[in-house]
Amino acid sequence: MTVPASPVRRVGMIGAGWVTGYHLPAWGRQHHRAEIVAIADPSPQAAARRAAEFGIPQVYASAEAMLDAGGLDAVDICSPRETHAAMVRLAAGRQLDILCQKPLGTDLAEAEAVVAAVAPPARLMVHENWRFRAWYRRLKQWLDQGAAGDIRQASFEFLSAGMIAGPDGTRPALVRQPFFRTQQRLLVMEVLIHHLDTLRYLLGELEIVAARLERSTDAIIAEDVAAVVLRRPADGLVVTVTGNLAVHGAPPMPRDHLRLFGTRGTIELLGSALSLRGAETRDEAFDPDATYQGSYDAAIGHFLDGLETGDAFETAPEDNLRTLRLVEEIYRLGRFDPAAKPR
DSSP: OOOOOOOOEEEEEESTTHHHHHHHHHHHHTTTTTEEEEEEOHHHHHHHHHHHHHTOOOSSSSSHHHHEEEEEEEEEOOGGGGHHHHHHHHHHTTTOOOEEOSSSSSSSHHHHHHHHOOOOOEEEEEEOOOSHHHHHHHHHHHHHHHTTTTEEEEEEEOOOOOSSSSTOOOOOOOHHHHHHHHOOOIIIIIIIHHHHHHHHHOOOOEEEEEEEEOOOOTTTTSSSSEEEEEETTTTOOOEEEESSOOOSSSSSSSSHHHEEEEEHHHHHETTTTTEEEEEEEEEEEEEHHHHHHHHHHHHHHHHHHHHHHHOOOOOOHHHHHHHHHHHHHHHHHHHHOOOOOOO
């Protein structure tokens, strides 16, 4: 007996900005079960460029127009985070399945409200791809195997020179992502949110003990320096997180540096190199570019898997809200004042 093939899902993409350069190749690898058939962006040039580059047949000036045209099974929301809540509500109102870039809202309250507004048959998954990076999946396997024993302490650093002006006066982080200039919440909400989610994935639920936020330059209005102390309630494990985008001597493109100190060994991730030292020795190296794109591939593949099987998404809205609660507590304790003079 031949089992009929699952229908190819028709997906509309909302947004045509920088991140879609990674979403669209990932969707292309799923061509046997999903196809991007439309793209919407208020910039006709941006939408037309992506449509031409990836063979998308329909281009719209707004998400509303795209959804009014009908014929979609799902949407992939890649627009700026200020629009996420509205776009999720719009798609949920059409009973479409939704993949939405993190975060679901500009703050926790907005995210909680939009999650409450999504009802079956629409399903929502947060595109939080950092935890899908190959080195973190391998690290999780090592932890589950008990390779380092009981983890007693963890330290994470994310350091970059991206906010330091070069000889020509430009700041690499702002060249790569100009929208950083105007974000009301920057380092924690835009960047460290990934790492908080990944730490939860690796270590379990955490709570914030202390936080300090600062700004290094008047070129931005939000924080680009953060120091955070977290605690795992289950056993008191302490996790320290240091993020700084204005570190002299650091690379313009930051790399994750995570160390887990256990009773049997130390696991260290430094950029794309993963190692274990202690009762046994392990070393594994990853291709950074392939791993970066691969995290988008894996997240989108997981979304489609969940739609096909009905299983819960790993980054379901309820799970992602737990990460956002950590973010909100950091801002509460950090008491960052945008009017304060940069240090």
